[in-house]
Amino acid sequence: MTRPNSTDVYARSPVSKRLAPLALIAAVLLLWQIMSALQVYPVFIIPPPAAVLQKFVAVSLDGSLLHHSLVTLKAVLAGLAGGAVAGAALGYLVERSALLEDALTPFVVALQSTPIVAWAPLLVIWFGSGLTSKAITSALIVFFPTFVNTVVGMRNVPASLQDLLRVHRATRWQVLTVLEIPAALPMLLGGLKISATLAVIGAVVGEFVSADAGLGFLITLARSRYDTPLVLVAVIALAVIARILYGIVSMLERRLLAWQHSGTRASYLQKGTFQE
Amino acid sequence: MKVQVKDLQVKYPVGSAGQLEALGPLDFTLAAGSFVALLGPSGCGKSTLVRVLAGLLKPTQGVALLDGNQPDGGGTGILFQDANLLPWRRVRDNMALPLELAGIARETRYDAVRRLLSVLGLEGFEMAWPAELSGGMAQRVAIGRVLLQEPDLLLLDEPFGALDAITREQLGLDLLRFRARAAQTVLMVTHDINEALLLADRVLVLSLRPGRLVADLAVPLPRPRRLEHTWSQQYVNLLRQLRAALGRGAAEQMRNAVQEVR
Numbered sequence: 038m039t040r041p042n043s044t045d046v047y048a049r050s051p052v053s054k055r056l057a058p059l060a061l062i063a064a065v066l067l068l069w070q071i072m073s074a075l076q077v078y079p080v081f082i083i084p085p086p087a088a089v090l091q092k093f094v095a096v097s098l099d100g101s102l103l104h105h106s107l108v109t110l111k112a113v114l115a116g117l118a119g120g121a122v123a124g125a126a127l128g129y130l131v132e133r134s135a136l137l138e139d140a141l142t143p144f145v146v147a148l149q150s151t152p153i154v155a156w157a158p159l160l161v162i163w164f165g166s167g168l169t170s171k172a173i174t175s176a177l178i179v180f181f182p183t184f185v186n187t188v189v190g191m192r193n194v195p196a197s198l199q200d201l202l203r204v205h206r207a208t209r210w211q212v213l214t215v216l217e218i219p220a221a222l223p224m225l226l227g228g229l230k231i232s233a234t235l236a237v238i239g240a241v242v243g244e245f246v247s248a249d250a251g252l253g254f255l256i257t258l259a260r261s262r263y264d265t266p267l268v269l270v271a272v273i274a275l276a277v278i279a280r281i282l283y284g285i286v287s288m289l290e291r292r293l294l295a296w297q298h299s300g301t302r303a304s305y306l307q308k309g310t311f312q313e
Numbered sequence: 314m315k316v317q318v319k320d321l322q323v324k325y326p327v328g329s330a331g332q333l334e335a336l337g338p339l340d341f342t343l344a345a346g347s348f349v350a351l352l353g354p355s356g357c358g359k360s361t362l363v364r365v366l367a368g369l370l371k372p373t374q375g376v377a378l379l380d381g382n383q384p385d386g387g388g389t390g391i392l393f394q395d396a397n398l399l400p401w402r403r404v405r406d407n408m409a410l411p412l413e414l415a416g417i418a419r420e421t422r423y424d425a426v427r428r429l430l431s432v433l434g435l436e437g438f439e440m441a442w443p444a445e446l447s448g449g450m451a452q453r454v455a456i457g458r459v460l461l462q463e464p465d466l467l468l469l470d471e472p473f474g475a476l477d478a479i480t481r482e483q484l485g486l487d488l489l490r491f492r493a494r495a496a497q498t499v500l501m502v503t504h505d506i507n508e509a510l511l512l513a514d515r516v517l518v519l520s521l522r523p524g525r526l527v528a529d530l531a532v533p534l535p536r537p538r539r540l541e542h543t544w545s546q547q548y549v550n551l552l553r554q555l556r557a558a559l560g561r562g563a564a565e566q567m568r569n570a571v572q573e574v575r
Contacts, residue, residue: 197393200369206385215410
């Protein structure tokens with residue numbers, strides 16, 4: 038047996054990390070195939086994997102999958118951007134002003150405690166069944182995690198570093214860019230990670246209420262026709278969109294928070310950048 | 314920079330009506346270009362005085378004047394016990410912070426940093442993250458930062474307190490060496506008698522809370538200071554005087570406390 042490197046005693050092998058999820062997918066597919074072959078449930082409840090694949094190919098070729106995906110994606114991105122910017126901005130203002138905090142907090146909590154599904158019909162009445170109502174539904178659900186994480190992130194700015202900038206007579210803008218934003222960034226990106234997946238939920242909820250396009254609309258349509266393979270294709274497409282968004286934020290996190298993963302002085306010496 | 318402290322007193326509110334007398338009344342003057350140590354036991358209000366001089370805290374009574382002006386942070390550099398580096402900035406961007414805040418161009422900033430790195434023993438660590446540094450190295454980066462700032466008044470708040478004895482002595486002597494401009498006034502707050510004697514021209518001794526002046530001692534050791542000076546008879550005599558002064562401060566404090574109880 039070879040001795041593992043002292044730094045990665047607790048690290049799992051990359052092979053198992055890659056293979057484990059694939060093996061699980063294969064097992065689920067196999068079980069699914071067996072169940073549909075044995076006709077445990079009628080075909081319209083559990084269609085065989087092959088039927089879903091066929092449907093996927095069909096809607097991919099006629100461009101309808103791409104069309105509906107793009108409609109949803111547009112709403113998701115607009116909602117994510119709008120909700121995150123509003124959440125971060127309002128979170129910052131609330132943290133800066135006790136008056137704003139007192140005034141806004143009850144409303145923010147009320148907004149968050151109301152199920153987003155309850156808001157959606159109202160938003161459709163106000164903004165129509167187009168992109169706007171979906172984007173706003175999505176933004177509403179995105180708002181809260183970004184807002185809360187911004188407030189917490191701002192509170193985490195160490196007092197000693199605030200003193201440091203005060204002694205240097207930094208301007209308000211310099212304090213914001215040099216200290217507050219970088220200090221709050223880990224929490225902010227953590228909020229954005231949650232928001233990215235929530236944004237998809239918001240857009241689909243909007244589409245369920247009223248729409249003429251989008252993956253949520255596609256699911257409603259397919260279900261009314263008992264086209265279960267199409268429902269599954271749309272669901273998988275949503276999962277893929279959410280996973281990609283989550284991946285993008287994770288990548289952003291690794292990039293922007295490189296300083297958190299820098300390890301120890303020893304690791305820096307190992308990189309060979311240091312000459313005695 | 315000349316420092317004048319007149320009838321300075323700081324009280325903190327405690328609870329709803331109570332007051333904690335942290336410091337003073339205190340009167341002293343520091344000549345421009347002098348290196349003065351403020352020696353006192355923990356909790357004598359040393360750090361409070363530093364915060365007042367840095368413009369971070371308003372005194373309850375009396376004034377502190379820097380060249381005749383109220384302190385507002387300008388022209389003042391502080392070295393804290395903690396290096397206080399911004400963890401998301403590499404060594405060179407931490408060191409160049411004062412220049413960056415003053416609006417100096419990036420290339421000029423990095424040139425200035427590069428010139429300092431070898432003096433500070435930080436060659437090759439320009440691009441390191443603070444998390445990758447040892448405590449002594451991080452404090453060297455903080456020293457570099459304050460050197461680039463070129464303040465007229467340098468406040469040292471137990472700057473080497475978190476380090477081991479050997480690193481502490483070395484960094485202290487290095488700091489004397491780096492001290493670029495003769496006009497720079499240095500006030501070092503410490504509870505370490507040896508550190509005070511080794512580095513300062515003059516030692517002010519504070520009593521326990523509320524910190525009051527109990528001794529004012531000149532240190533006529535030759536400059537540049539070297540570790541060997543600490544073995545001389547002269548040094549031992551100074552050490553004895555400072556010990557006695559600290560003891561007097563404690564005794565006086567005790568008498569006051571007993572009187573208050575009566």
